Amino acid sequence: MKAIALQEYGTADDLRLVDLPDPKVGPAEVLIRVKAAAINPVDWKLAAGGLDALMEVRFPLVPGWDVAGVVERVGFDAGEFAVGDEVFGYIRKDWVQQGAYAELASANVRMLAKKPSSLDWVQAAGVPLAGQTAYRSLKRVGVQAGETVLIHAAAGGVGSFGTQIAVALGARVIGTASERNHEYLRSLGAEPVAYGDGLADRLRAVGGIDAAVDFVGGDAVETSLEFVRPERVASIANPDVEARGGHYVWVRPDGAELAELTRLADDGKLTVHVERAFPLAQAADAWRLSQQGRTRGKIVLTV
Template sequence: MKAIALDTYGSPDDLRLVELPEPKVAPGEVLIRVKAAGVNPVDWKLGASMLDAIMETRFPLISGWDVAGVVERVGFDATEFAVGDEVYGYIRKDWAQNGAYAELVSAPVRALAKKPASLSWEEAAGVPLAGLTAYQSIERLGIGRGDVVLVHAAAGGVGSLGVQIAVARGARVIGTASERNHEFLRSLGAEPVTYGEGFVDRVRELAPEGVDAVLDFVGDGAVRQSLPLLRRPGRVASIADGEAALDAGGQYVWVRPSSADLTTLAQLADAGELRVHVEKALPLAAAAEAWRLSQSGRTRGKIVLTV
């Protein structure tokens, strides 16, 4: 099969298109014919050894934890799916090696769900990691109807999905973003504010009594700067500044695979309450370009590779 791989830790320039054997399909797994693979910052961070302290990596490394595709083979005791099923998932395993930047990938059924019928392959591949991160952060804080929620990096891959999930649960959402993304946030149901110096005062103008919860999807001091806005201490979650969130009595979120949560996200999408903005869809061979775009930190929505 064709795949994009790294022979050792490196940069986008070290990615190469190679022929590799088909992955083995363990009990409780299925083999997926990949239609699209989502690109996330964790992909290039893992490839650059930035996660070496917390995750075992083996080479050649095929990156990619987000997949959308068709079940091609069913492993022993994987009764949840059948050949021909359209699925999507966040396919993180116990170590990193055989990811979704390939024509074929094996995945445990616990990390998969039926693909949302209303989404294209590219859109579906943009959901799993970002959507689960947003959903699980919102679940941890118990965000629901009547809450006023501040979402940092609201126009990004995680933030744009988090805005919509919170809105679908009846929350009022204020989102930080650059001015060029303000209209985009309004289209998702959020009230935009420009990030940077003075954003606390700008949020106060919209919510004089403060906010009920803070979702930090950017880091860079956002948690500590937001604490004066919280009506009740501790209702803060971060994926980028765990120390600050924990010090504030909040949550440090590292996304987990979950078939049940993916099913919930699919239901939101098919109900018209969750849409995915694909900023760029590139062919598999252009993975290096996709990594560079992700590294720029200026992407609205998602970057996807098509296979």
């Protein structure tokens, strides 16, 4: 198969389109013919060695944990899916090597769900990691209908999903973003607030805030704790939130959560904004765009 791979830790400049053996399909796994794979910042951070102390990484390394495609082969004890099924998922295994930037990818059935019929391949690939991260963060702080939730970086890849999921739960959403993204946030159902100096003063004018989720880092947790009880603050960017009584969220593959996102999408409550789609061979350009940190929504590779 064709795949994007690194032979050792490196940067976008070290990505190469290579020929690799097809992935093996173990028990409870299926083989997926990849249609699209999303870019996530963790892809290039991991490739640079940023998670070496935490995760087992093997080379050649095929990056990518977000996939959308068609089931091509079904392994033993994997009856949840059949050949020809259109699926998507967050396919992080116990070690990091065989990712989604390839023509074929194998995945355990617990990581997958049926692809939403309302989304095309590129949109569907953008959902799993970011969508499940947002979903799990909001559930961790117990957002309920009628409450007000503060979402930091609400226009980003994760924040866009968090905003829509919170709105679907019946919450009022206050979303921080740059001025250029305020109209976009309004289209998702949020009330935008400019981030940066003076944010706390602007939030005081909002009224009571019941919960907060941080999708950006920096001083977002500290600002949130001025308005929200610690147990109702979650962050995906600041592990120190736990020492303050909040929640640090590291998403795990979960087909049941993904199926809930499928339901929201097919009910018209979850859309996917794709900033740009690149062909597989241009993965390095996709990483460079992601590293700018100013994109709205998702960046996706088409295979």
